Amino acid sequence: MTQVPATLENNFRAVLRADQMRSASPSDVVSGVQPQLILEPATEQHLAAALRLSNEARLAVIPRGGATKLAWGNSPSRADLILSTTRLNRVLEHAWADLTVTVEAGCTFQTLQETLAQHGQRLALDPLWPEKATVGGILSTNDSGALRLRFGSLRDLIIGVTIALPDGTLASSGGKVVKNVAGYDLPKLVTGAFGTLGVITRAVFRLHPLSHHARSFTIPASNPEETHKLVLAIQDSKLAHTALQSHFFGDAPPTSDILFEGTQAGLDAQAAQLRALCHSTQTSEASVNAWNARQELWSLRDPAETAIAKISTLPADLARTIELFHRASDSYHVRWKSLNYATGLGWLRLEGPVDNLRRVLTSLRADLEQRACSLVLLHRPAEFPAFDAWGIPGDSLPLMKAVKHQLDPANTLNPARFLAGI
Amino acid sequence: MDARILIEFHSIVGKPGLVSSPEELHTYESDGLTNFRVLPRAVLLPSSTEQVQSIVRICHREKIPFVGRGSGTGLSGGALPVENGIVLCLARMNRILEVDIPNARVVVEPGVSNLDVTGRVQPQEYFYAPDPSSQSVCTIGGNVAENAGGAHCLKYGFTTTHVLGLEVVLPDGSLVHLGGKTLDTPGYDLSGVFVGSEGTLGIATKIILRIVKRPECVRTLLAAFPSTNEAGAAVSGIIAAGMLPAAIEMMDRLSIQAAEAAVHANYPDCGGLLLVELDGPLAEVEALMTQVDEICRSNGAGDIRVAQSDAERALVWKGRKSAFAAMGRISPNYIIQDGVIPRTALPRVLSEIDRLSQQAGLRVANVFHAGDGNLHPLVLYDRRIPGQEEAAEALSLQILDLCIAAGGSITGEHGVGEDKKKVMSKMFAEPDLATMQRVRCAFDPLQLSNPTKVFPTPRLCGERPGEYAPHPLESAGLAERF
Numbered sequence: 001m002t003q004v005p006a007t008l009e010n011n012f013r014a015v016l017r018a019d020q021m022r023s024a025s026p027s028d029v030v031s032g033v034q035p036q037l038i039l040e041p042a043t044e045q046h047l048a049a050a051l052r053l054s055n056e057a058r059l060a061v062i063p064r065g066g067a068t069k070l071a072w073g074n075s076p077s078r079a080d081l082i083l084s085t086t087r088l089n090r091v092l093e094h095a096w097a098d099l100t101v102t103v104e105a106g107c108t109f110q111t112l113q114e115t116l117a118q119h120g121q122r123l124a125l126d127p128l129w130p131e132k133a134t135v136g137g138i139l140s141t142n143d144s145g146a147l148r149l150r151f152g153s154l155r156d157l158i159i160g161v162t163i164a165l166p167d168g169t170l171a172s173s174g175g176k177v178v179k180n181v182a183g184y185d186l187p188k189l190v191t192g193a194f195g196t197l198g199v200i201t202r203a204v205f206r207l208h209p210l211s212h213h214a215r216s217f218t219i220p221a222s223n224p225e226e227t228h229k230l231v232l233a234i235q236d237s238k239l240a241h242t243a244l245q246s247h248f249f250g251d252a253p254p255t256s257d258i259l260f261e262g263t264q265a266g267l268d269a270q271a272a273q274l275r276a277l278c279h280s281t282q283t284s285e286a287s288v289n290a291w292n293a294r295q296e297l298w299s300l301r302d303p304a305e306t307a308i309a310k311i312s313t314l315p316a317d318l319a320r321t322i323e324l325f326h327r328a329s330d331s332y333h334v335r336w337k338s339l340n341y342a343t344g345l346g347w348l349r350l351e352g353p354v355d356n357l358r359r360v361l362t363s364l365r366a367d368l369e370q371r372a373c374s375l376v377l378l379h380r381p382a383e384f385p386a387f388d389a390w391g392i393p394g395d396s397l398p399l400m401k402a403v404k405h406q407l408d409p410a411n412t413l414n415p416a417r418f419l420a421g422i
Numbered sequence: 423m424d425a426r427i428l429i430e431f432h433s434i435v436g437k438p439g440l441v442s443s444p445e446e447l448h449t450y451e452s453d454g455l456t457n458f459r460v461l462p463r464a465v466l467l468p469s470s471t472e473q474v475q476s477i478v479r480i481c482h483r484e485k486i487p488f489v490g491r492g493s494g495t496g497l498s499g500g501a502l503p504v505e506n507g508i509v510l511c512l513a514r515m516n517r518i519l520e521v522d523i524p525n526a527r528v529v530v531e532p533g534v535s536n537l538d539v540t541g542r543v544q545p546q547e548y549f550y551a552p553d554p555s556s557q558s559v560c561t562i563g564g565n566v567a568e569n570a571g572g573a574h575c576l577k578y579g580f581t582t583t584h585v586l587g588l589e590v591v592l593p594d595g596s597l598v599h600l601g602g603k604t605l606d607t608p609g610y611d612l613s614g615v616f617v618g619s620e621g622t623l624g625i626a627t628k629i630i631l632r633i634v635k636r637p638e639c640v641r642t643l644l645a646a647f648p649s650t651n652e653a654g655a656a657v658s659g660i661i662a663a664g665m666l667p668a669a670i671e672m673m674d675r676l677s678i679q680a681a682e683a684a685v686h687a688n689y690p691d692c693g694g695l696l697l698v699e700l701d702g703p704l705a706e707v708e709a710l711m712t713q714v715d716e717i718c719r720s721n722g723a724g725d726i727r728v729a730q731s732d733a734e735r736a737l738v739w740k741g742r743k744s745a746f747a748a749m750g751r752i753s754p755n756y757i758i759q760d761g762v763i764p765r766t767a768l769p770r771v772l773s774e775i776d777r778l779s780q781q782a783g784l785r786v787a788n789v790f791h792a793g794d795g796n797l798h799p800l801v802l803y804d805r806r807i808p809g810q811e812e813a814a815e816a817l818s819l820q821i822l823d824l825c826i827a828a829g830g831s832i833t834g835e836h837g838v839g840e841d842k843k844k845v846m847s848k849m850f851a852e853p854d855l856a857t858m859q860r861v862r863c864a865f866d867p868l869q870l871s872n873p874t875k876v877f878p879t880p881r882l883c884g885e886r887p888g889e890y891a892p893h894p895l896e897s898a899g900l901a902e903r904f
Binding site: 175 | 860
């Protein structure tokens, strides 16, 4: 850890008020690394200026929103300052008739949705912990849930972004209209970049109307193979569902949930079609709570003996993936539960002794990577043996490093937290 | 370029893959925007990724600029050759490599035409959603470069929504894989950056596409309004009702007349024609179509028809998609613009265009993707009349200024290319453009891949943003600033 010199604190005072800087406490620790100072600029210009000063002083900066996902990724190699977006929390413009919104990065997702709902609209995304998670953090981690099947991920919803670069540049790209191909698509570049290229200060999104009516159904199955066939049959059907997820839990029989949104007449017809498609299988109406399943997976009984990973496979690999979960967990006596979306993305929770968790993760990752799939470790116990969060990088790693070097040559932002030491 | 290099190129692609005689080179001197013409030194038509790599390695070694090209249907001069450079035409790499229905993925080479992808998955009732008007000819490689849109991107998204992964030959000849068949491959979303980069970051040699299941039903409604104002109000009404149609298109009187003359689409004669397409489950679409009908009527629509058969629907779309070409029926020359405005600015911008058009004494026809505010004003002129071409260009730039002032964009789907690079600095500030150029430098430090496009002023890699400092190449007299 580099000592933050007193003169630098004075420098920050040139751009930040006294109540916008404070010493970090142990609760601000970032994956085991203790930062010294928290900066909370109130404008994007001040944020950019503070970032430039930190960069010039060779201090490592950890951008932070609601801190709900701050433990994701690898431990930073250095963490001197936390640059918080908490005060950049305004919804700048809800152009409801144009179905777009411009919002500052520190605005919580819930506040944003409440504002949009006043005009019957939403950002069609279901991220984790919406009451605390901020727009900037959700973008940086590319968080997405069940709605992704219908509406895509953030990369499909973001239409403009402003970022602060370590040299103090404030750069915008994209714009305020949904259809726009002028210039490079930097909103996509910073989505999922874990704050390693720049600090997102504001974003523009395309919006969707809130649905008038919605219905959810749960469909049981006797085994994963049956669930697999059901999911593929639904995906290959003419049903226009909004979300489709399956739950697997050790040897228990799996279930799947499906969500429809639309007009009353449309929903009745879809329900009938679903029943016809499931043949003898009993479908039952499900509550909207079914769609909290991803967040419930994160209610950890014992964080010291739990790991959570994001799995990405091809949609038609579902049964094989569940078989892998079974085999690896059984071999090392680890309890497991997973939530798998029809997109091929899944969330796996493992519970057991730390060494066994590591063995399961190692074995699973090897099997998945062999099939061009991936396993990204999100939650790990505090006392966990060395395990890379990301896995083997592909042949584009030199290019990714070159992009990082162009935008953050001194490695100021989130050092070593991303793929392959970026 | 000396003969030695041509021989080297010849040894890679053979005789059928090398075009170097001046007569044949003329075919490649422009793309769909024919007022820019540059004769390339040679055109190479590789038939494999390896050949593309070998060619690009030579270009890198010899510092020869190269321009990728598909079918040359682009409308912004993106595939315009660069002087003393070569054109890499990907037309011969036109195989569909893999069709994976259970995963809804198709892997193609860049020279495959857009419509061929749908053609291949049609029997299983899937389709490839982006549908630029040139879809029967334009290639997926070109679509990737331009992030092509089309009428149905209102609901289905753009090319970038449907590209999951890419194999790319970088400007130094190395091969990289961006994204993949699965979602969220760990690392930066470089596939998202590459799509729409207009050939300035390298050459895509393989593309992983997402395909979509055909909806249960499709209904297309035509509504005739007294003017585009009423039609525009109906569009706002449809959006305000919480609907997301597959497409909402608008045509004004002039473009209706042109389309009628060209393809006899049986459009009603009116001041503003709206084409609304809904798709999805039958019961849902029928319920919503009733609402659309009511909204159109309450906004003054007279004649309302719903296409009754696939053939009728195809004809309705043929009229719309032929609208640009149809202008030839009513004007010897025309400039196509591609500005975007927030949908709510439509009445204001249209009346302003009308005012400018009268002031310039030139007719402007309007065809647009009304759902997403993408205007295609066509400025009509006659090159033979002295001064008209200049006046048309000036008017067309004024229209772009209107779009920028309304908070929109200078291009919704045609790209910046050669044509609009001069107005990029009206839409973006210097730090915005400089940041984009830094990303470009990561991909192409020597700036060999389509080097003169998109950006108003080239920026040498290694140059520090901000204060001016001469680049070593400048000091050595090897490069100069424009």
